Amino acid sequence: MDATPTPTPTSTPTSTPALRMRHVTVRRGDVEILRDIDLELGERRFLAIIGPNGAGKSTMVKVLLGLVAPDRGEATVFGRAAGSDPVRVGYVPQLKTFDRSFPATALELVVSGIRRAWPGRVRRHEHDAACEALERVGAERLTDRPLARLSGGELQRAYLARALVRRPDLVILDEPATGVDFLAEHDLNRLLEGYQRDADATVVMVTHDLAAARHHASDVLVLNRVVIGFGPPERALSGDCLERAYGHVGHGHGLVVP
Amino acid sequence: MIAELSGMLDYAFMQRALVGGVAIALMTGLLGVFVVQRGLAFLGDGLAHASFGGIALGALVAYGAAGSGVLSQPLWVALPFTLTAALAIAWVRDRTELSSDTAIGVFFAVSVALGVLFLSRIPPDRNVVDVWHLLFGSILAVGPGDLTIIVVTSALVTGLLAAAWGRLAYATFDAELAASDGVPVRALDYALFAVAAVAVVVSAQVVGIVLMAAYLVIPAAAARLLARTLAAMTFGAIAIGTTTTVAGLVISFFADVPSGSAIILLQAAVFLVATIVGRR
Numbered sequence: 001m002d003a004t005p006t007p008t009p010t011s012t013p014t015s016t017p018a019l020r021m022r023h024v025t026v027r028r029g030d031v032e033i034l035r036d037i038d039l040e041l042g043e044r045r046f047l048a049i050i051g052p053n054g055a056g057k058s059t060m061v062k063v064l065l066g067l068v069a070p071d072r073g074e075a076t077v078f079g080r081a082a083g084s085d086p087v088r089v090g091y092v093p094q095l096k097t098f099d100r101s102f103p104a105t106a107l108e109l110v111v112s113g114i115r116r117a118w119p120g121r122v123r124r125h126e127h128d129a130a131c132e133a134l135e136r137v138g139a140e141r142l143t144d145r146p147l148a149r150l151s152g153g154e155l156q157r158a159y160l161a162r163a164l165v166r167r168p169d170l171v172i173l174d175e176p177a178t179g180v181d182f183l184a185e186h187d188l189n190r191l192l193e194g195y196q197r198d199a200d201a202t203v204v205m206v207t208h209d210l211a212a213a214r215h216h217a218s219d220v221l222v223l224n225r226v227v228i229g230f231g232p233p234e235r236a237l238s239g240d241c242l243e244r245a246y247g248h249v250g251h252g253h254g255l256v257v258p
Numbered sequence: 259m260i261a262e263l264s265g266m267l268d269y270a271f272m273q274r275a276l277v278g279g280v281a282i283a284l285m286t287g288l289l290g291v292f293v294v295q296r297g298l299a300f301l302g303d304g305l306a307h308a309s310f311g312g313i314a315l316g317a318l319v320a321y322g323a324a325g326s327g328v329l330s331q332p333l334w335v336a337l338p339f340t341l342t343a344a345l346a347i348a349w350v351r352d353r354t355e356l357s358s359d360t361a362i363g364v365f366f367a368v369s370v371a372l373g374v375l376f377l378s379r380i381p382p383d384r385n386v387v388d389v390w391h392l393l394f395g396s397i398l399a400v401g402p403g404d405l406t407i408i409v410v411t412s413a414l415v416t417g418l419l420a421a422a423w424g425r426l427a428y429a430t431f432d433a434e435l436a437a438s439d440g441v442p443v444r445a446l447d448y449a450l451f452a453v454a455a456v457a458v459v460v461s462a463q464v465v466g467i468v469l470m471a472a473y474l475v476i477p478a479a480a481a482r483l484l485a486r487t488l489a490a491m492t493f494g495a496i497a498i499g500t501t502t503t504v505a506g507l508v509i510s511f512f513a514d515v516p517s518g519s520a521i522i523l524l525q526a527a528v529f530l531v532a533t534i535v536g537r538r
Contacts, residue, residue, distance in 0.1 A: 065437075065438040066438070067434065067437055067438055083438075083440075086438060086439045086440045089438075091435065091438050093432070093434060093435055098432060099295075099431065099432070101295070101482075102295060102430070102431050102488070103482065103485050103486055103487055103488050103490070103491050104431065104487060104488060105486065105487060108487060108488075112428060112431070112435075115424065116428075116439040116440065116441070117424030117425045117427070117428050117441070118423075118424050118425075118426075118427030118428040118430075118431060118488060119424065119489075120423060120424065120427075120488075120489040120492075121489065146486050
């Protein structure tokens with residue numbers, strides 16, 4: 001399969017790209033999860049990553065977070081090795097990773113985003129910052145609620161507040177919409193756009209929702225172990241790219257076709 | 259009643275039992291929060307049985323060394339033995355797809371088999387280890403030397419866990435999230451197992467494997483049912499562990515029942531009440 005990465009020119013050619021991958025290959029055993037990924041994304045862009053299940057989307061997120069070291073190639077975020085600057089990155093994980101038996105409130109979850117450790121006693125300024133972040137995502141009434149009692153949509157807001165509370169320059173979301181109803185998903189994309197504008201931030205979102213990718217993203221990466229297509233939505237989401245990524249479009253891949 | 263209680267405190271063995279018991283309750287309460295939240299309840303038992311293997315090896319070494327130097331104390335052999343077992347369990351978990359319980363079960367069985375093998379090599383009249391005592395122990399039999407070891411270990415374990423609490427809790431909540439924030443998740447896993455091994459060996463040698471396993475699980479489990487934050491659960495576990503220790507010792511003194519049983523049954527009573535009145 002011929003991978004034809006088409007790097008998006010950054011707004012000012014001299015500025016450091018928000019993220020850059022050079023020949024990134026990740027193997028698990030004999031399987032190549034990602035092969036020879038070349039990618040460059042300028043600051044203040046909104047990148048949607050789409051691709052079928054098992055395409056390596058989550059692995060790519062883990063590479064960007066510094067959780068998975070590439071077997072070959074290198075990944076940088078704001079010019080430094082991925083994972084070396086966690087304060088500048090806000091991460092919203094898939095909801096399924098969360099352990100519901102853990103005694104915690106939404107407030108504590110958000111404060112963990114400030115402290116980068118779990119809070120024992122929440123300090124005044126942390127409390128204020130966390131409440132502000134919860135308010136920003138429309139979840140101020142969740143503050144003292146136990147996480148175990150939150151719905152999928154509420155949890156997602158709490159996680160988003162956790163990611164945004166440190167005012168990151170890069171927000172990374174791994175399938176944030178899974179298990180969330182349409183309205184909440186629409187809210188999420190609107191909130192992300194709002195934050196991106198206010199903070200001049202870059203957003204990277206793994207999604208199954210082609211409509212969201214088309215409407216909200218400035219760039220789309222179509223991934224299936226290799227880069228199938230990369231560029232503005234209208235180009236990357238052409239029938240040809242999707243055909244190559246998914247085999248055939250819109251049948252049983254959990255895809256939401258626009 | 260006051261006079262009777264102060265009369266109880268006139269006994270040196272009772273003073274040592276109280277101080278030693280509270281020291282053990284403190285470190286196991288703090289440790290128990292992570293043991294319970296990480297689904298490692300079996301770890302206490304596993305490590306305690308690993309310490310049986312270690313203490314048996316220590317007894318064999320002591321027999322070989324004919325009672326000279328530190329080697330006459332089985333603890334100093336049991337400690338590195340159990341520490342090795344704990345790190346091996348963590349390593350197997352890390353390197354394979356096996357669950358913690360499975361990894362612990364393997365080392366549990368091997369250690370008991372080794373322990374029995376080691377003890378069989380010692381003539382019964384030369385054996386310094388009392389297996390019955392190792393299993394059921396007696397908090398009332400804590401000697402002055404034991405007490406020093408318990409208090410020093412408790413101070414170390416409590417200090418280390420308190421210092422790492424925020425990061426350990428973060429990694430317990432969601433290891434991936436914590437790792438993405440630069441928390442050394444894997445190193446903390448190994449450290450937790452190592453600290454647990456030290457706490458378990460020292461406690462088990464003094465209060466017995468059965469009481470130690472109770473200390474590690476029941477107070478934290480009861481506190482979990484009552485608390486809505488991990489910090490509250492931590493303080494709750496310590497509070498339940500220490501108060502049941504003191505109350506259990508008082509009851510055992512006046513009602514003439516085995517102290518270990520009194521403490522465990524009190525903890526179980528608190529757990530039962532917590533189950534009934536707890537949230538959800």
